[in-house]
Amino acid sequence: MDVAHSRVLEVGIPVACRSCQARHGVVCGALSNSQLRELGRHSLRRTVGAGCEIIAQGSESSSYSNIMRGVVKLCKVMPDGRQQIVGLQFAPDFVGRPFVRESTLSAEAATDAEICVFPCNLLDRMISEAPELQRSLHDQALKELDAAREWMLTLGRRTAGEKVASLLYLIATHAEPQTATSTDFDLPLSRAEIADFLGMTIETVSRQMTRLRKSGVIRIENFRHIIVPDMDELERMISA
Amino acid sequence: MDVAHSRVLEVGIPVACRSCQARHGVVCGALSNSQLRELGRHSLRRTVGAGCEIIAQGSESSSYSNIMRGVVKLCKVMPDGRQQIVGLQFAPDFVGRPFVRESTLSAEAATDAEICVFPCNLLDRMISEAPELQRSLHDQALKELDAAREWMLTLGRRTAGEKVASLLYLIATHAEPQTATSTDFDLPLSRAEIADFLGMTIETVSRQMTRLRKSGVIRIENFRHIIVPDMDELERMISA
DNA sequence: CGGGGCTTTGAGGCAACTCAATTCAGGTGG
DNA sequence: CCACCTGAATTGAGTTGCCTCAAAGCCCCG
Structure with a gap:
């Protein structure tokens, strides 16, 4: 695909998306222009400081995010305060647990970060309508699983x-x-x-x-x- | 769905599938009768003894499996012999890493087990044709990811x-x-x-x-x- | 009955933890 | 500009939980 052609395709998408780090990431890279417009209409860019909690462990979350800049850590804590980071996510990763509302872990900005937040319901619906998107999220889940297992080796041995x-x-x-x-x-x-x-x-x-x-x-x-x-x-x- | 009706539906599927533990599991439960027939035509039931290696770490694997009976352990070993089990799978789980041929871990029967083996190519094709199947495998991947992260807490803390x-x-x-x-x-x-x-x-x-x-x-x-x-x-x- | 594999038990050592003190960098106010 | 404060990181000393090495026990099976 040549540059001029790619420019033309960019015309139909939200302005804010054109220069977004996550534009070609797991979620947005798998959407059609009209889907991207719809998601854009219901999404919100947010700048969060280091240490800011994006999702709380044990809470019902009603939104997912894309990381546009920065690093997000996924954490689990025990009742007595012991704590384990179980994943690190970098731009332009997707953050969230499709299909399940209650979160078993917390997501927290490790550095200052910019994220793009959108409602679970909307994305869940898009997932079932767009096999391309399902595939893309499936792929990220499998990569995270590979990473988690690699890390289990590190932790255990x-x-x-x-x-x-x-x-x-x-x-x-x-x-x-x-x-x-x-x-x-x-x-x-x-x-x-x-x-x-x-x-x-x-x-x-x-x-x-x-x-x-x-x-x-x-x-x-x-x-x-x-x-x-x-x-x-x-x-x-x-x-x- | 009443029993009589369900009986009728079972007519069109392979004989071996009718009483299979994995019939309503992650893979086969998401297939149409015709897909099930096609998969059945290319699949092979195998009985393996405890300790038998199903997939070798670092090898190119060309087949996936369903567990019909028994327990399978997923292992990672380091060059110096240190070893870590990174997952346990029970019937009727699916065993394999969709989309990637080279395995970063080994799968080994922990107990005597029966598995149903079928070619990667076939299932990969079915995945792209059947959103239902993609969804089902995506769901298993997310559950395994949840389990892996829970285990990271155990290993680390x-x-x-x-x-x-x-x-x-x-x-x-x-x-x-x-x-x-x-x-x-x-x-x-x-x-x-x-x-x-x-x-x-x-x-x-x-x-x-x-x-x-x-x-x-x-x-x-x-x-x-x-x-x-x-x-x-x-x-x-x-x-x- | 005797051998081999797996498991348990014991004694001692070491890597990582705990507690405590010190250093360092950055911010604040005099 | 310096004194002070604060939170983070480093360093040190002592302890402990888990590992290592070694021996003994148990069970299956020929």
Whole structure:
């Protein structure tokens, strides 16, 4: 498809969608122009600060979202306060649990983020009308499942050092700016959040980070900014 | 739908399907009679012994399966031999990764099992032709994702004792015979497999089992048979 | 009865946790 | 501009829960 032709196709869609990060993402990329218009009519762009809760665990949610910018963490907490991050989502991912209203987890902005919110009912209806959309969401669900299972291996069988290396590698390969070498990036998570993702304590995370720093695998600037001189070296620390 | 009418509908389907455990499962329950006939023509019922590998990690698989009887475990192993079970599937679940041929995990019969095997190509084609089937598989994928995330919480944040209780509870609530109280069952897993599921060692599993036994929460007969006098008591050991 | 696999039990060690103190960066007000 | 405060991160010391290694018990099966 050439550029001029693609321009023409863009005419019929909502203005706000034309330059949207999620325009060709899981949901919107699978819609016809008329469906996109309908969804656009009922959707709301929202800017949320880091830490803002988008969906609360145990609540009835009536809306889904697309991530336009930023990182969202999916969390589960136990009654006694223990907490585990069970997924990280980056733009332009879809956030929500089709077909089920009550949420078994919370979704929270890990960084400042922009999201596009729309009603569950509308999307659920579109899903049953548009096989293309069903397929696309099915595909994201399967990818999330693959990622969850990969992470189960990390949680169950890797050492603290390997866990931290795994997370840094995950973030490096999903970081947004797509720098040439994807060799330096800002951590979207605090040490406490990293601990919650890896199933360990803040202190152990910190110790393992300084171990990686002292062994020259990474450099750390200002706590949040990580530089990886050699990605292969980092990958080797994961031992798989 | 009354019984007589339902009988009539059953006439057009393959003989082998009529009394099949998976007949109304994720895949076959979503097919029309003619699709069921076509799938039946290309499918193969197989009896496999405990320990038999159905799909190998890293291999190109060209077939999917339905579980008709038994339990299948999904496994990931690291190059150095460390191993993690990332999912358990019971009859009449579907086993396979739609849309992707190379498997990132292995599927292995945990108990003696009967499975119904059919070609990927055929089902993939049916998926794109039958929205009902796509929806059904999408639904199973989302349920597996929910289960995987629940298990991530167990792996990352629960103690050894809570982990064992979680597994016993999981199996009790998924056990096949559906005994009146679902209060006693055979473990489909050896101690080594339980350890691989929970991310711990055989010895720790054993110690936690005897701790549960001595505190009266469970009784153990012949290593594999578990009796739970009071399910609420077991649930309380999970502490969530 | 004797061997082999699986499970349990015991003793000791180590990796990760807990508790506590210190450092660091950024913001605020004098 | 500096003193102070606050929250996050690091570092240290001591403890503990789970792992490792080793031995013994149990059950099936020939």
